[in-house]
Amino acid sequence: MKYNLYLLYGGKSVEHEISLKTAFTVIQALDYSKFDVYPIYITREGIWCSQGKRTEAVGDLSELKLEPASPDETEASSLGLILSKLLSLKEEKVVMPLLHGTNGEDGTIQGLMELLNVPYVGNGVLSSAMALDKAVTKAIIAQAGIAQTGHLVASFTEWLEDKEAVLEDVEVKIGYPCYVKPASLGSSIGISRCENQDELRNGLEAAYRFDRKIVVEKEVRGREIQVAVKGNEYPRASMPGEFIQEKAFFDFDAKYMDGKLTMSIPAEIPASLTKRIQENAVIAYQALNCSGLARVDFFITPEGQLFLNEVNTLPGFTNFSMYPLMWERTDGTTYAELVEMLIDYAIMRHAEKQLVQYSM
Template sequence: MNTQVYVLYGGKSVEHEISKRTALAIINALDKEKYDVYSIYINNEGIWCNTGKVTEELKELREGEVDVDMTPTLSLATVLQECFSPGREHVVIPALHGTYGEDGTIQGLLELIDVPYIGNGIMPSAIGIDKAMTKEIFSKVGIPQAEYVFFTIQEWRRRDSQIFEQIENKIGYPCFVKPAKLGSSVGVHRCQNRDELIEALKDAFTFDQKVVVDKEVIGREMQVAVIGNENPECSVAGEYILEKSFMDYNAKYVDGNLIPVIPAHIPDSLHKKMQEISQQAFQVLNGSGLMRVDFFVTEENDLYVNEVNTFPGFTGHSMFPALWEATNGMTYPEIIETFIDLAIERHQNSRQIQYTRGE
């Protein structure tokens, strides 16, 4: 019997629409003769809906009918009962970005029900989405980063004047304000003075209760894609030609003006160093499956890790698959199959762990 592959999409997240783009590309790329492919939609309120088996290419995703009396808990229980029957091999592709998808929550659920899933586990997902915690861990192992500070909304309310002083003395202007646990540049602002900083913090705190403020690094933005479990491999580095001081949500997903350059035009020695740092970042976070590591590269060829993405955007036009195609010719469907194989491998390894005491 074919392996049953369930693609989760949507989710209770500001990155809901991006998730749908990723899921549509993945569903259409999956070999329907090799896998039985099913789609599961999660709406903006967290209601789960089994939208059924997919046997042909989709033009758009199904969202299904949701009972008005349904609750997230009841809908989840219904979907679990319908989908994960005993005696079949299942793999879940959580094509979910941001909150409740990339933050360890869905990974924890899948661990509890003992179903293999592609991508990173609970810890790397929870840490990787939290820019503050990622930066703290990277600082302990010497991964180069720009100067940063972070604080919660409670700290901000208690001692805003001291935080202003800390930002202006340590970081300076221009600086970048970011919600700690979001991606896709949602809630991110470049600030050139205190008035802009105040407005940026107000907006960032609507998306998260913790924010990060980074020192601006003047340089090119580059990315390296990582695939693997215990022995991760790195792609060549790629970059986007920037038309703005930073790539906000519209620049990335609406305007369509990004110009990728793969491989990036950098010396071989710098390329190798980026791959080494990317592998180090993946391993220190205990990554599995995939990760994208984002860099700033200055005119002097100094490297700074900006952030990691534990489940990056994955449409046919995204940087991650383009990087691997340029590295070794791996096609989009081949990458998806590699992810599935890695998920099954990690799940089988986890089953070697003993959860009861021997007599």
């Protein structure tokens, strides 16, 4: 049975360009004999744009930047028009949100799909919202009994009311070096590594440009190991991988622009440590109510201590990203096969939800 597959990408987010790279890779990998593909581009201003069905892959990423139907199209009118077209199709349909960060990975687009009662790929409303917020994630992970590095949370209001108090709190409870992170962003956007008070002050000012809540973490000396998890009720973890570090931390340019990252898959760690990482990754995945996919990142100290760093519910998903490559090295799953598997998870989850009763 052929499905109508809607790809949502771009978005009103600082991770807009990353979403375009993800969409470009997915479109190249799809089997057009199995899917009628409808790319839907969301501009930086929130305008939803569509040119109907595609019958083949795009030749260049610029082709994905679609134009609004009319110059005076608004965010609300463009959304209404496209949703009416989506709902009017009587054939089977599934949505694949490829929106990283705000307005895509935070539960908002997932809530819209739930209201429309349309199957969609990836995590649900609750898991998306919790996992994107680093402060909430840390609270859930602590309840699950998984070790994390020392951290504190500070709101923008606290910063405006008493900057010196926030600085002192970080210095007393966390110390240097530390990392300042916007609570609800990915791709290392707005993150600073700080070794003194001047750097901390500048790092906080930078992070508050992107979020009203920040997380400050104590630096862990060691290696960062990543593991891919997929599945709904019975998730599986891949073999771990890692980037060979040349920098103190991977900023946005290191991850996406300079092309100098070196991966090691599998990570060169003992089998017993691999098992611990996989077990903790699945525990974290289930604690956050994840489904479909997530990447779980850990720190390992030279003494063998293991700390969970973060859970990413829409990890980098180009053909050179860690998530798909870890599955390829684990069990031979190709990128195209992985995309179809994630679509299958979405359809199965949606079918199960249709069994829920809403009346007595």
